[in-house]
Amino acid sequence: MPLSMPDRPVILTGDRTTGPLHLGHYVGSLQNRVALQSTHRQFLLLADAQALTDHAHDPAKVSRNVLEIATDYLAVGIDPEMTTICLQSHLPALADLTLLYMNFVTVARLERNPTIKDEIQARGFGRDIPAGFLCYPVAQAADITAFKATIVPVGDDQAPLIEQTNEIVRRINRQAGTEVLPEARALIPSVGRLPGVDGKAKMSKSQGNTIPLSATADQIRDAVRRMFTDPGHVRAADPGRVEGNVVFTYLDAFDDDPAAVADLKARYVRGGLGDSVVKQRLDDVLEAVVAPIRDRRAAFARDPGHVLEIVRRGTQLARTVTDATLRDVREALGLFALHERCDANA
Ligand code: TRP
Numbered sequence: 354m355p356l357s358m359p360d361r362p363v364i365l366t367g368d369r370t371t372g373p374l375h376l377g378h379y380v381g382s383l384q385n386r387v388a389l390q391s392t393h394r395q396f397l398l399l400a401d402a403q404a405l406t407d408h409a410h411d412p413a414k415v416s417r418n419v420l421e422i423a424t425d426y427l428a429v430g431i432d433p434e435m436t437t438i439c440l441q442s443h444l445p446a447l448a449d450l451t452l453l454y455m456n457f458v459t460v461a462r463l464e465r466n467p468t469i470k471d472e473i474q475a476r477g478f479g480r481d482i483p484a485g486f487l488c489y490p491v492a493q494a495a496d497i498t499a500f501k502a503t504i505v506p507v508g509d510d511q512a513p514l515i516e517q518t519n520e521i522v523r524r525i526n527r528q529a530g531t532e533v534l535p536e537a538r539a540l541i542p543s544v545g546r547l548p549g550v551d552g553k554a555k556m557s558k559s560q561g562n563t564i565p566l567s568a569t570a571d572q573i574r575d576a577v578r579r580m581f582t583d584p585g586h587v588r589a590a591d592p593g594r595v596e597g598n599v600v601f602t603y604l605d606a607f608d609d610d611p612a613a614v615a616d617l618k619a620r621y622v623r624g625g626l627g628d629s630v631v632k633q634r635l636d637d638v639l640e641a642v643v644a645p646i647r648d649r650r651a652a653f654a655r656d657p658g659h660v661l662e663i664v665r666r667g668t669q670l671a672r673t674v675t676d677a678t679l680r681d682v683r684e685a686l687g688l689f690a691l692h693e694r695c696d697a698n699a
Pocket of ligand 1 (some may be wrong): 365366367368369398400403493496497505506507511
């Protein structure tokens with residue numbers, strides 16, 4: 354169990370519970386997590402509280418996706434004996450730390466955060482930015498530091514959030530006069546972001562351009578059939594472009610025979626290779642990747658009580674870890690501790 358791995362570097366990462374995970378998560382992040390769990394002390398946070406910062410209008414969706422994502426984790430091979438899966442909203446120390454850190458960040462700094470700026474744009478908040486949304490980087494700093502994580506595997510868009518976390522860490526440590534919290538570094542996957550099947554830069558469920566981990570063989574075939582290729586490649590005989598051609602981008606990400614892919618690319622560029630041949634290969638490759646995940650997912654989905662129990666136990670363990678950090682920080686800052694005073698007088 355993770356508690357008996359005290360020498361291992363601590364990893365924390367998480368996912369907003371707004372929709373089931375998809376193949377974009379798999380190549381960028383989930384595969385990494387499965388590999389890291391045997392060498393690190395890893396915590397995965399089901400970030401339902403953070404999900405609410407832009408989903409206050411749909412708490413049912415946030416709630417429904419807690420077990421969905423936990424099931425996705427288990428389906429890809431996250432082992433609850435090695436990785437602690439825990440539920441953000443049920444770790445009160447995270448909220449306490451957020452409130453405390455809020456005093457060590459200025460509003461101007463929050464408004465300057467490039468990730469937040471982009472996300473405010475993308476969500477069309479205009480001037481009606483929920484305060485919880487503007488402040489979620491502070492909450493994320495609480496997530497990371499509560500576990501004393503030093504490694505945070507995230508996409509490159511999250512790097513400014515790690516920077517913000519470390520600024521808070523340095524301020525707290527300076528105020529405390531001791532290194533009560535460690536700084537963290539982002540672990541950014543070497544593979545680039547997987548585009549949506551429509552060729553858009555980002556896979557997003559709201560855009561309908563994802564392939565979920567639970568996709569059936571038919572859904573995969575359908576997604577591949579609709580997949581964006583080279584609009585200039587009208588007849589098989591025409592020379593085609595590989596750059597920006599989503600089918601090849603996916604083959605690069607999933608096909609374990611790069612020589613065969615290189616050969617296909619050369620024939621495509623030369624002319625004489627139809628989209629349907631390349632798509633057939635991708636269909637086979639994706640089916641081989643997804644089939645075992647889909648089967649394991651279906652098995653876990655048949656026993657939601659078991660998944661719930663894994664989340665409950667993980668959250669309990671995470672609670673002892675995060676409560677201890679909250680005590681450390683409060684003590685290092687010299688804040689009043691009522692309980693300890695009562696104990697001292699007893
Ligand atoms: N912000 C992350 C996302 O958008 C989710 C998340 C919440 C997270 N808390 C975290 C990631 C802590 C890394 C560390 O998916």
